[in-house]
Amino acid sequence: MSRIIGITMGDPCGVGPEISVRALTDMSGDDRAATRIYGNLATLNAAREALGLSIDLEPYVVDIEVEGAPLPWGSLSPVAGDAAFRFIEKAVRDAEAGAIGCIVTAPINKEALNLAGHHYDGHTGMLRSLTGSKAAYMLLASERLKVIHVSTHVSLQEAIRRATTERVLATIRAGNDHLNRIGFDRPRIAVAGINxxxxxxxxxxxxxxxxxAPAVAAARAEGIDVSGPISADTVFYRAYSGAFDLVVAQYHDQGHIPIKLVAFDTAVNVSVELPIDRTSVDHGTAFDIAGKGIANHGNMNSAIAYARKLVAGKATRG
Structure with missing residues (x-):
């Protein structure tokens, strides 16, 4: 089982190259040897120069050609959108082949991705399609609050439609299984209400x-320690205070707002129930500061640390 972490560089015009390079630079020698960046070497070297660093990146980069690289920082580009897709596609294939143990994704731009003809709502949908998975769930993890979502990048009206008993139950099961995997013997799960x-x-x-409520009852009948539905205006505070290990949020903003309030720079986005492991930063491409050497890479460090935990756990189980 490979212990190598594969970081996908994200949109070449955003902050992904900078936070990837800075994270690599901060690593110990052993961790750096177990890391590869899937991206474009010319772009990564431009990011290194913007950061004022001297690290030799070539040994750690799976170099994928991008026409005209390095592209202008902070620009919306279908060329960049296509490149971001190809970085991820290559990493997925290597993960499926066992060459890397977990993918860590830097931010992509959904508009650039779609301009390039790759019609996905984000990383999770793309990874589901690339791996042929029937389902994948977005889990946001921080030290004191963890949230898994019944739906994500859809309208609020569509999110309410998707909150079926079957889908809520499947989300509870997915969250319970993931927490079991990272060391929770009997996770305490709360399900947020939708109204x-x-x-x-x-x-x-x-x-x-x-x-x-029927989904919660069915999960309890399976032996899962789950409560709810609980009013969303109190459940996140209760979880943050230690009453629950995980909250099932019914839609994107219901789960994202509390996580970003309490752990904006440290929360990790985890894709649950894919056949490969993937973690991600929980922020966007930040075109407004790209190339200025000031992007905060704390979120990337957290995503890498979570990835290494997943890989270590997989090796132990193997």
């Missing part, structure tokens, strides 16, 4: 009673 006050017995909607 104010969980619908107040039908006064503000019936989805919580009709769709979410």
């Amino acid at each position: 104010p006050h969980c619908g107040e017995n039908g006064l503000f909607g019936t989805e919580d009673d009709d769709q979410i």
Whole structure:
């Protein structure tokens, strides 16, 4: 089982190259030897120069050609969108072949990706398609708060439609299995309601009673320690205070807002239930500061640390 971490560089015009280079520079010699950056060497060298660093990047880079590289920093480009896709595709194939143990993704730009003809809503959908997976869940992990999402990059109206009993139950199971894997013997899981006050017995909607509560009951019947639905205006505070190990959020902003409030620079995005392991930074391409050498790489360090934990756990199980 490979212990190598494969970092995909992300959009060549964003901060991904800089945070990848800075993270590599910060590593111990042993960790650096177990790391590869899937990206474009010319772009990474330009990022190194912007950062004022002298590290020789070539031994650590899986160099993938990008026409015109390095591209202008901070620009929206279909060339960059296509390159970001190809970095990820190569890393996925290497992970499937066992050449790397986990992928860590730097940020991509969804508009650039779609301009290039790759019509995905983000990393998770792309990885699901590339691996042929039926499902994948977005889990955001920080030290004191972890959240898994029933749906992510869809409209609020569509998110409510997707909050079916079957999908909520599958999300509970996925979160429970992942926490088991990283060392929680019996995770305490809370399921957030979708309506104010969980619908107040039908006064503000019936989805919580009709769709979410049956999923919680079914999960409990399977032996999962799960509670809910619990009003979303209190459940995240209770989890942050130690009452729960994981919250099931019903839609993107319901889960992202509390995580970004308490762990903006350290939260890790984890794809759950893919046949390969993947972690990611939980921020965007930050075109406005790209190439200036000032991007914070703390989030990348956290994503790499989580990836190494997953790889170590996989090796132990093997």
